[in-house]
Structures are given as structure tokens and as C-alpha cells.
Amino acid sequence: MADQTRGRSRAGASAPLPKSHRTRERILDAAARVLSRKGYAGTRLQDVATEAGVQAPAIYYYFSSRDELIAEVMYVGAHRVRGHVNDVLAGLPLDTTPMGRILAAVEAHLRYELLISDYTTASVRNAGQVPREVRERATAEETAYTHMWRDLFEQARDAGELRGDLDVNLTRLLIIGAMNWAAEWWNPEQRTLDDLVAATQKLVLNGVGSP
Amino acid sequence: MADQTRGRSRAGASAPLPKSHRTRERILDAAARVLSRKGYAGTRLQDVATEAGVQAPAIYYYFSSRDELIAEVMYVGAHRVRGHVNDVLAGLPLDTTPMGRILAAVEAHLRYELLISDYTTASVRNAGQVPREVRERATAEETAYTHMWRDLFEQARDAGELRGDLDVNLTRLLIIGAMNWAAEWWNPEQRTLDDLVAATQKLVLNGVGSP
DNA sequence: GTCTATATGCTGATAGAC
DNA sequence: GTCTATCAGCATATAGAC
Numbered sequence: 105m106a107d108q109t110r111g112r113s114r115a116g117a118s119a120p121l122p123k124s125h126r127t128r129e130r131i132l133d134a135a136a137r138v139l140s141r142k143g144y145a146g147t148r149l150q151d152v153a154t155e156a157g158v159q160a161p162a163i164y165y166y167f168s169s170r171d172e173l174i175a176e177v178m179y180v181g182a183h184r185v186r187g188h189v190n191d192v193l194a195g196l197p198l199d200t201t202p203m204g205r206i207l208a209a210v211e212a213h214l215r216y217e218l219l220i221s222d223y224t225t226a227s228v229r230n231a232g233q234v235p236r237e238v239r240e241r242a243t244a245e246e247t248a249y250t251h252m253w254r255d256l257f258e259q260a261r262d263a264g265e266l267r268g269d270l271d272v273n274l275t276r277l278l279i280i281g282a283m284n285w286a287a288e289w290w291n292p293e294q295r296t297l298d299d300l301v302a303a304t305q306k307l308v309l310n311g312v313g314s315p
Numbered sequence: 316m317a318d319q320t321r322g323r324s325r326a327g328a329s330a331p332l333p334k335s336h337r338t339r340e341r342i343l344d345a346a347a348r349v350l351s352r353k354g355y356a357g358t359r360l361q362d363v364a365t366e367a368g369v370q371a372p373a374i375y376y377y378f379s380s381r382d383e384l385i386a387e388v389m390y391v392g393a394h395r396v397r398g399h400v401n402d403v404l405a406g407l408p409l410d411t412t413p414m415g416r417i418l419a420a421v422e423a424h425l426r427y428e429l430l431i432s433d434y435t436t437a438s439v440r441n442a443g444q445v446p447r448e449v450r451e452r453a454t455a456e457e458t459a460y461t462h463m464w465r466d467l468f469e470q471a472r473d474a475g476e477l478r479g480d481l482d483v484n485l486t487r488l489l490i491i492g493a494m495n496w497a498a499e500w501w502n503p504e505q506r507t508l509d510d511l512v513a514a515t516q517k518l519v520l521n522g523v524g525s526p
Numbered sequence: 527g528t529c530t531a532t533a534t535g536c537t538g539a540t541a542g543a544c
Numbered sequence: 545g546t547c548t549a550t551c552a553g554c555a556t557a558t559a560g561a562c
Contacts, residue, residue: 121343123329123545124545127449127545127546131367133390134535134541135473136444140443141443141444142356142444143354143355143356143357143441143444144354144356144357145353145354145355145356145358146354146355146356146358146444147356147539147545148358148536148537149537149538149539150536150537150538156548158545158546159546159548160537160545161540161546161547161548162546162547163349164538164539164540165545165546169538169539170539176391191508194507206323206523216321220330225443229439229440229441229442229443229444230354231440231499231500232352232436232440233349233352233353233357233440235353249529257523257543260523262523265524265525266518266523266524266525267350267521267524267525267526268525269517270445270514270517270523271506271510271513271514274506274510274511274514274515275517275518277497277500278493278496278497278514278515279491279493279518279523281493281495281496281497281499281500281513282489282490282492282496283478284492284494285489285492285495285498286340286488286491286492288442288443289488289492293486294480295484299482299485301483303481303482303485303486303487303489304489305521306478306480306486306522307486307489307490307518308518308523309522309523310478310522310524311333311517311518311520311521312471312476312477312478312481312486312490312519312520313476313477313478313519313520313521314476314477314479315478315526333528334527338527357558359554359555360555360556360557361554361555361556369527369528369529370528370529370530370555371555371557372527372528372529372530372557372558373528375557375558376528380554380556381545381555381557398534466531514543
């Protein structure tokens with residue numbers, strides 16, 4: 105869970121040269137920006153190229169088609185978030201309680217998805233619009249990520265740290281939805297990321313009602 | 316807050332005829348479906364027309380341009396949800412507590428947004444992609460709706476029904492985000508709407524932690 | 527009110543120079 | 545590796561018949 109770019113070198117080629125790799129990364133970042141702002145159908149290779157500082161045909165040196173470029177953006181976004189949360193969980197003290205692990209995952213998810221917010225909003229906004237074939241690799245990542253969260257909740261429930269009458273699956277989906285949507289409205293000039301993390305953890309742990 | 320279509324008749328014309336009105340409504344519903352599935356840039360008038368059972372040029376009889384059609388979809392979605400929640404709140408017993416009003420608003424929002432889910436997903440998915448000019452009327456609706464929720468939370472806080480250390484604005488945004496995102500994943504074949512409403516209310520009221 | 531026919535403009539992808 | 549030049553396809557919007 106340490107790699108974050110999934111070096112998709114051309115078939116059979118050795119590792120890309122540094123310069124080549126940086127250009128590919130610039131194109132990918134540019135595509136994430138354009139995809140999040142213009143949507144799947146509105147993502148023009150011309151705009152991606154301008155944003156990346158190359159001409160449009162140069163994109164075809166790194167990606168075989170527009171759809172493959174978009175598929176890579178969706179995959180990389182999902183993959184990096186899962187990798188980061190996974191790494192954070194793996195680094196927690198062994199005596200961390202299941203609920204402590206859930207709260208740590210909430211923090212890790214929020215911090216990372218807002219750090220790479222172009223990829224996050226690109227995924228969130230286009231999840232229902234990108235054709236299924238193009239989403240396939242990203243979907244596999246998201247399934248794995250869903251399983252990770254399901255495990256977190258089931259361990260908390262088995263440890264008696266969750267309310268007994270909770271529908272664990274529905275609640276998990278609601279919480280992940282609240283976090284994903286934060287990428288749409290969070291404004292660092294109005295609230296610090298620390299405040300957002302704290303508010304989310306409080307909501308998850310105790311809701312809004314006074315005890 | 317009873318009207319739900321905002322009869323946008325042509326400049327200076329009297330109310331549209333029944334048949335005309337139904338066709339307009341079919342085109343609007345079709346546009347909501349296409350917009351949610353294909354996105355702003357991918358919404359082709361040809362697809363809208365096919366879905367509505369008319370030919371593409373007929374759309375221009377009811378809407379002056381593609382952008383005006385899309386603007387109307389975004390506006391109507393926001394307007395109807397706000398109208399419904401407003402109506403439900405107005406119908407509550409006078410002795411309903413502020414927290415009871417929040418939970419009623421949660422239920423009303425979820426039920427209505429999932430009832431008109433094409434409009435909901437059209438708004439949610441394209442909120443960050445539709446040009447500002449096209450979003451203007453919808454934005455005004457959403458601002459009014461935001462104020463309504465802010466009032467609900469402030470009344471609950473003033474009545475001492477909220478935890479004292481709560482960041483009311485952040486929490487409100489997280490809750491509305493969780494609900495909006497439910498339109499993306501809720502599957503009526505897996506969980507009833509009643510279950511979803513109950514799970515959301517529990518999360519809002521008490522979070523997931525055991526008391 | 528709704529149709530057929532069409533003008534105009536823009537996009538993805540390729541060929542081939544350097 | 546990255547560029548210039550170019551082709552073929554498709555979408556909005558309008559004109560005008562019925």
C-alpha cells in the first residue's frame with residue numbers, strides 16, 4: 105500500500121524515464137482538474153493539454169485514448185485514498201480500540217481526500233456518469249475500500265462499542281457520503297481542516313443531541 | 316410553497332394549455348434523467364427528445380435554449396425539495412420540539428429527494444460542473460434552503476437540545492451531505508426507505524457510539 | 527405545436543516532421 | 545518525446561412546411 109501512482113508503463117517497457125514520468129504526472133493532474141470541473145463528457149483533451157503545458161497529441165504518447173486517461177484518474181484517486189487510510193491504520197498502536205480505529209480512519213480519509221481534492225471531486229462528481237467499462241478499475245478499488253470500512257465497523261460492533269440497534273451498513277454509507285461530499289463545500293478560508301475533522305468525529309461518535 | 320413547477324410561460328403569454336403543460340413536464344423529466352446520467356456537457360437534446368417522445372426541435376418551443384432547459388431542471392429540483400420540507404415543517408404540531416423539527420426535516424428531505432431522484436442526482440452530480448450563469452436560480456433556492464436548516468439548528472441550540480461544543484455550521488453541512496449522497500447509493504431492493512430514514516435520524520441524534 | 531432538412535462549429539484521433 | 549496539419553463525425557440551433 106505504499107505505491108501511489110501505479111506505474112502503468114507501456115506494454116513490456118521498462119520503468120519510464122524521470123522526465124517522461126513527470127510529464128505523465130502533469131497530464132494526469134491536469135486531467136483530474138478538468139474532469140472535476142467539466143465532467144466526463146466535457147473533458148476536452150485540448151483543455152487537459154493546455155493545463156498540463158503540452159499540446160494535445162502529446163497525451164497519446166502516455167495514454168492510448170481519452171477514456172484510458174479518464175479511467176486512470178478515477179483509479180488513482182480511489183487507490184491513493186485507500187492506500188493512505190490503510191497505511192494510517194497499520195501505523196496505529198496495537199492497543200487502539202476499534203472505535204479509535206474508526207475515528208482515525210475518518211481523519212485519514214478527510215485529510216487525504218481534501219489534499220488530492222481534484223481527484224476526489226473528479227471521482228465523486230462523475231461516479232454516476234462515466235461509462236461502466238471506463239470505471240472498472242476504480243470500482244474494484246472502491247469495493248476493496250468498502251470492505252475495509254465494513255471490517256472496521258464490524259470489529260467495533262463485536263467489541264460492544266456500537267449502539268446495539270444500529271444498521272451498520274446504512275450508517276457506514278451515510279458517514280462516507282458525508283465525508284465525500286465535504287470536498288464539495290469545505291473552504292479552507294472559513295474553517296480549518298482540524299475543525300472539519302473534529303466536527304466529523306463528533307458527529308460519528310455522538311451525533312448532535314445533548315447527552 | 317405549494318407550487319412546484321414555477322410555470323415559466325413565454326414572455327407575456329397566459330398560462331400554458333394543459334396539453335402543452337404536460338409536454339413541457341415530460342421534457343423536463345427527461346432532461347433530469349439525461350442530465351443525471353450524462354452530465355452537463357453530455358446532455359444531448361437528441362437524447363432528451365427521445366426520452367420525452369418528441370423530436371429535438373420541439374424542445375425549443377418550450378425552452379429558449381439548451382442552457383435554459385438545464386437551468387430549469389436544477390432550479391425545479393432545489394425548489395421542490397425546499398417546498399416539501401417547508402410544507403412538512405409548517406404542518407407539525409405547534410408543541411414539536413426543535414430537535415423533533417430537525418428529525419422531521421431529515422425525514423422529509425430524504426423521502427422527497429429520493430422520490431424525485433432524477434432531479435436530485437442531476438443537481439448533486441452537476442453542481443460543480445454547470446456554468447455559474449446556468450446555476451443562478453438554483454443557487455438562490457439552495458441559499459434559502461440553507462437558511463432554513465440553519466434556523467432549525469439554531470433554535471435547537473438555543474433550546475439547549477444540542478451538545479454545547481458543536482460547530483453548528485459544519486455539522487449541518489455534513490448532515491445534508493450524507494443525505495444528498497444517499498441518492499447515489501440507496502437501493503430500494505436492499506433497504507426500505509423507512510430503514511434509511513431511521514438510520515439517518517439515529518446518526519444525527521446520537522452518532523454510532525454506545526451510550 | 528411539432529415536424530424535416532440543413533448550416534455551422536468543434537472534437538478525438540492519426541500521419542508524419544523534427 | 546513533442547509538435548503541426550488534417551480528416552471524419554456529431555451537436556446546437558434555425559428555417560420553414562404542415
